[in-house]
Structures are given as C-alpha cells and as structure tokens.
Amino acid sequence: MAHLQLDSVSLRYxxxxxxxxxxxxxxxxxxxxxxxxxxGCGKTSLLNLxxxxxxxxxxxxxxxxRPVTGPGADRAVVFQNDAxxxxxxxxxxxxxxxxxxxxxxxxxxxxxxRYLDIVGLAGLGDRPIWQLSGGQRQRxxxxxxxxxxxxxxxxxxxxxxxxxxxxxxxxxxxxEAWNRTRTGTLLITHGVEEALYLATRVIVMAPQPxxxxxxxxxxxxxxxxxxxxxxxxxxxxxxxAAREDLLDSIFEREAA
Amino acid sequence: MSLDLxxxxxAPSRPAERAGPTKAAPRNRPVVAITAALTIASLVLAWAIAxxxxxxxxxxxxxxxxxxxxxxxxxxxxFVDATLWQHLAASLGRVFAALVGxxxxxxxIGFAIGSSAVGRxxxxxxxxxxxxxxxxxxxxxxxxxxxxxxxxxxxxxxIAMLAPIVISTATGVxxxxxxxxxxxxxxxxxxxxxxRHVILPGSLPAILTGIRIALGAGWSTLVAAxxxxxxxxxxxxxQSAAQFLxxxxxLMGILVIAAVAFAxxxxxxxxxxxxxxxxxxx
Numbered sequence: 001m002a003h004l005q006l007d008s009v010s011l012r013y014x015x016x017x018x019x020x021x022x023x024x025x026x027x028x029x030x031x032x033x034x035x036x037x038x039x040g041c042g043k044t045s046l047l048n049l050x051x052x053x054x055x056x057x058x059x060x061x062x063x064x065x066r067p068v069t070g071p072g073a074d075r076a077v078v079f080q081n082d083a084x085x086x087x088x089x090x091x092x093x094x095x096x097x098x099x100x101x102x103x104x105x106x107x108x109x110x111x112x113x114r115y116l117d118i119v120g121l122a123g124l125g126d127r128p129i130w131q132l133s134g135g136q137r138q139r140x141x142x143x144x145x146x147x148x149x150x151x152x153x154x155x156x157x158x159x160x161x162x163x164x165x166x167x168x169x170x171x172x173x174x175x176e177a178w179n180r181t182r183t184g185t186l187l188i189t190h191g192v193e194e195a196l197y198l199a200t201r202v203i204v205m206a207p208q209p210x211x212x213x214x215x216x217x218x219x220x221x222x223x224x225x226x227x228x229x230x231x232x233x234x235x236x237x238x239x240x241a242a243r244e245d246l247l248d249s250i251f252e253r254e255a256a
Numbered sequence: 257m258s259l260d261l262x263x264x265x266x267a268p269s270r271p272a273e274r275a276g277p278t279k280a281a282p283r284n285r286p287v288v289a290i291t292a293a294l295t296i297a298s299l300v301l302a303w304a305i306a307x308x309x310x311x312x313x314x315x316x317x318x319x320x321x322x323x324x325x326x327x328x329x330x331x332x333x334x335f336v337d338a339t340l341w342q343h344l345a346a347s348l349g350r351v352f353a354a355l356v357g358x359x360x361x362x363x364x365i366g367f368a369i370g371s372s373a374v375g376r377x378x379x380x381x382x383x384x385x386x387x388x389x390x391x392x393x394x395x396x397x398x399x400x401x402x403x404x405x406x407x408x409x410x411x412x413x414x415i416a417m418l419a420p421i422v423i424s425t426a427t428g429v430x431x432x433x434x435x436x437x438x439x440x441x442x443x444x445x446x447x448x449x450x451x452r453h454v455i456l457p458g459s460l461p462a463i464l465t466g467i468r469i470a471l472g473a474g475w476s477t478l479v480a481a482x483x484x485x486x487x488x489x490x491x492x493x494x495q496s497a498a499q500f501l502x503x504x505x506x507l508m509g510i511l512v513i514a515a516v517a518f519a520x521x522x523x524x525x526x527x528x529x530x531x532x533x534x535x536x537x538x
Contacts, residue, residue: 051438052441052442053438053441070441071438071441071442072442072444073442073444075442076443077438079435079438081435083433083436083438084436084439085436085454086534087457087458087532096440096453097443097444099453100440100443100444100445100446101444128534129534130534130537144439144443145443148443148444
C-alpha cells in the first residue's frame with residue numbers, strides 16, 4: 001500500500017532559524033491528512049518537502065521506503081493560486097500529465113472530459129482558462145492533479161482564495177473525489193472547521209521551529225459521505241467540541 | 257489603435273487584470289480619438305496656412321498638396337531610379353531580414369540570461385555594452401569590417417534590434433510563475449519539457465513585446481543603415497532628395513516611414529492578440 005513518510009525531517013534555510021524541527025508524519029492511501037496551524041508554522045514548507053520541491057536539511061522523505069529526490073508524478077500538487085497554464089485550453093490543462101507522457105490528443109481529450117466530469121465541469125473543456133471563475137479554476141487544478149492518477153495528492157490551501165460559499169461546495173467536492181479514488185491526501189489549511197470536516201486525521205502544527213503538537217483522528221468527513229448534511233455535522237455537539245479543542249491547541253501554544 | 261502605444265511598449269509585463277472586459281478604456285476611446293484627430297488636423301492646418309501665405313519659403317516647407325503630389329509622382333514614376341514601392345520593399349526587406357536574424361540570436365541569449373547565472377554573467381555585459389550605443393556611432397566600424405554591401409545594412413539594423421529582444425525575453429523567462437513550474441514538475445515534467453511546455457509559452461508574451469519594440473528600434477535605424485552606399489530604400493530616397501533640396505519628397509518620405517511604423521505596430525499587436533490572448537489576464 002502506498003506510504004508517504006516524513007522521517008524526522010528538519011528544514012533550515014541558510015543562515016536562518018530552523019523552519020521545521022525533527023518532524024515525522026506518515027500518510028497512507030485511504031487517509032485524508034489535514035495540517036492546520038497559524039501562519040508561519042511551516043505548513044507550506046512541510047508540503048514542499050513532501051512534494052520534493054525542497055530537500056530536508058536532515059531526515060528523509062520516503063515513498064514506500066524509497067527516498068524522494070525531487071518532485072514526481074506520484075505526488076501531484078494542487079496550489080493555492082491554481083497555477084494553471086493559460087496558453088492551454090481547460091481540457092489540455094487537465095490532461096497535462098498525459099501530454100507530458102506523450103499520449104495522443106484524442107485519448108487526452110477523453111481523459112480530460114472524464115476528470116472534468118468528476119469535478120463538476122463537464123462541457124467546459126474547450127474554454128480558455130481565463131474565462132473561468134476562481135472556483136472553476138481551482139476545480140481544474142484538482143482535476144489536473146487527479147488526472148495524473150498520483151499515489152498521493154498534496155494540496156496547499158487549495159480553497160484559501162475562494163469565497164465562503166464556493167469553499168463549502170469545494171469541500172464536498174474534495175471529499176467526494178477522495179472517496180472515489182481513496183488517494184492518500186495531504187491538505188494544508190488554516191481553517192479549523194475545514195480541517196475537521198475533511199480529515200480522517202488532523203495534524204496541528206506550532207511554530208519556531210515548525211513541529212507537530214497534536215494528532216487527532218476524526219470521522220466527520222465519513223459521516224458526510226454517509227449522507228449526513230454538512231449543516232447538521234457542523235452543528236453537532238461533537239463537531240463543536242472538536243473545534244474548540246483544536247482551537248485551544250492552536251492558540252495555547254501561542255500563549256506559551 | 258490609439259496613442260497608448262508607447263506606454264504599452266514600455267511595460268513588457270502588464271499588470272494582472274481580472275478576466276472579463278475592461279471598463280475604463282471603451283468610455284475614453286472616443287475622447288482620445290477625437291482629440292487625436294483634432295491635433296493632427298490642426299497641425300496640418302498650421303502647415304497649410306504657413307505654406308499658403310509663404311510664411312516659410314516653399315523650398316523649405318512645401319505645401320501639403322505639393323507633398324501629396326510628390327507621393328503620387330514618386331509612387332508612379334519613381335525617384336532616383338526606383339518607385340516608392342521599390343524603395344519601400346527594399347527597406348522592409350532589410351528590416352525583416354534583420355528582425356529574423358536578431359530574433360534567432362536574441363531569444364536564446366535571453367533564455368540563457370533569464371535562466372542561469374552563468375548565462376547572465378556571459379551575455380549581460382555584451383548586451384549592456386551594445387544597448388546604449390547609437391547606430392550612427394557603430395556605422396563606420398561596421399563598414400570598415402564588413403564593407404558597404406547589403407549585409408552591413410542588415411547588420412546595423414540587427415544590432416539595434418538585439419538588446420530589446422534579449423532584455424524582454426530574459427524578463428519573461430525570469431517572470432515565469434514558480435508555482436506553474438512546480439506544478440509541471442509534480443506532474444512529471446523533465447527539464448526539457450519544462451522549457452518546451454512551461455517556460456517557452458510562459459515567456460512568449462514578453463518575447464513578442466520585445467519583437468515589437470525591436471521592430472520600432474530597427475525601423476528608426478533605417479535611415480542610418482541606408483547611408484551606406486544604398487541604391488534603394490526609403491532612407492536612401494530621403495537622403496538623395498535632401499541633397500537636391502527636393503523638400504516635398506523628403507517630407508513625403510518621412511510621412512511614409514511614420515505610416516509604415518504605425519502599420520507594423522498595428523500588425524504586431526494583432527499578432528499578439530491572436531497568439532497570446534491570455535497575456536495580462538491570469
């Protein structure tokens with residue numbers, strides 16, 4: 001089973017204070033790991049290590065026991081500012097991994113249409129990217145990552161730039177997409193409710209140096225997938241309690 | 257087309273705009289067009305009055321009508337052994353030959369400067385050296401080295417075109433979004449694929465802007481280039497006319513050069529809209 005492992009990694013930029021200190025984290029297929037924490041606690045650095053954009057100063061990043069040497073198609077990334085390619089159509093953006101792999105246009109198009117359908121954008125394949133709304137672009141970014149059929153999906157505040165209503169719709173979309181593929185997922189956010197709602201496991205980070213201070217198994221996402229409404233989940237006493245609990249662990253550290 | 261050409265030419269990377277139609281421009285367009293037409297009309301009127309009342313000798317300032325007649329005559333019968341169209345074709349031929357050569361050399365250099373420290377260290381001094389030198393200054397040297405043939409003329413124009421394309425390309429390459437590069441890498445792109453699928457298309461708007469500026473620079477170097485033993489060309493035509501004090505042909509030639517520059521700019525802007533419609537939109 002696919003296994004992404006950060007093994008006692010630390011990260012320090014040249015001449016600076018350590019960004020991450022001796023941090024370990026495992027993500028397996030079937031898991032939806034959400035990292036929360038205040039800004040500056042190294043969440044994004046953690047994702048950049050997992051993606052292979054950065055190399056750890058010490059420790060190792062491993063996929064199935066093999067060290068990661070750089071970014072690769074087994075770990076697709078969804079960015080906060082979509083990072084789509086405006087010179088390609090929506091469909092060609094989605095099928096970008098297939099394009100790199102040298103797959104024929106007709107087949108790419110079929111693949112793109114399939115994934116556009118999954119993210120609820122069926123029929124928009126021929127649109128230029130710049131004619132899409134922010135929420136639609138973020139969906140294309142997700143479809144592009146899913147279409148690479150990665151073993152892990154890494155998302156860096158993918159909903160951070162969206163308005164509140166679009167964000168709630170996107171949260172359900174993320175849950176459904178994850179449920180469909182069961183790809184091991186790492187999502188960075190600063191939204192505590194978002195973390196609880198999506199995650200199978202919530203990780204709380206604290207700064208200076210960036211480290212994990214809390215791990216929490218939750219099942220609200222699975223309740224949502226089982227058919228319970230988002231409002232009833234978010235209003236339920238267990239959700240409210242978990243939220244307060246998480247907020248406490250995020251802000252306790254600040255006072256300390 | 258409007259008078260904001262120069263402004264846009266100075267800003268290779270336009271600020272990001274949201275998708276959708278821009279609001280302010282259409283409302284201002286008629287105002288700009290009307291005032292521009294008024295400016296041109298009053299200049300021509302002042303010119304017509306000055307020549308009609310002989311405020312300036314016709315030898316120095318022929319009337320607009322005389323210049324118009326010169327246009328017709330030169331277009332039909334020619335001047336210094338070639339018609340206006342042959343002069344124009346010779347000039348355009350040189351400028352485009354120089355443009356092709358300069359683009360082929362400058363774009364790779366711009367990529368080298370924009371993407372590596374070694375490339376930057378290697379080429380930056382050369383470009384910074386060439387950039388501020390006026391064409392008339394290196395003209396004699398080019399003649400000493402390469403003679404008075406057609407290659408020298410093309411070279412003079414080409415040198416003037418080099419720096420704008422190199423600098424724009426380098427800026428474009430440096431400006432390629434880091435997230436886009438990372439996205440492509442995490443989808444399995446190799447270094448070559450990054451260049452082909454992300455860096456090249458991502459810097460294309462800047463390259464086209466560079467080509468547009470270069471075309472302007474090259475076109476304005478034309479007269480200098482045609483100082484060198486030319487027998488055809490708009491610049492040559494103007495110089496010959498000036499030697500015989502045929503002022504109407506001189507003025508006509510200047511107007512033709514200006515009109516062609518304007519037309520070239522319009523064509524390149526059209527190409528930009530077709531080729532990189534996304535520029536400035538995301």
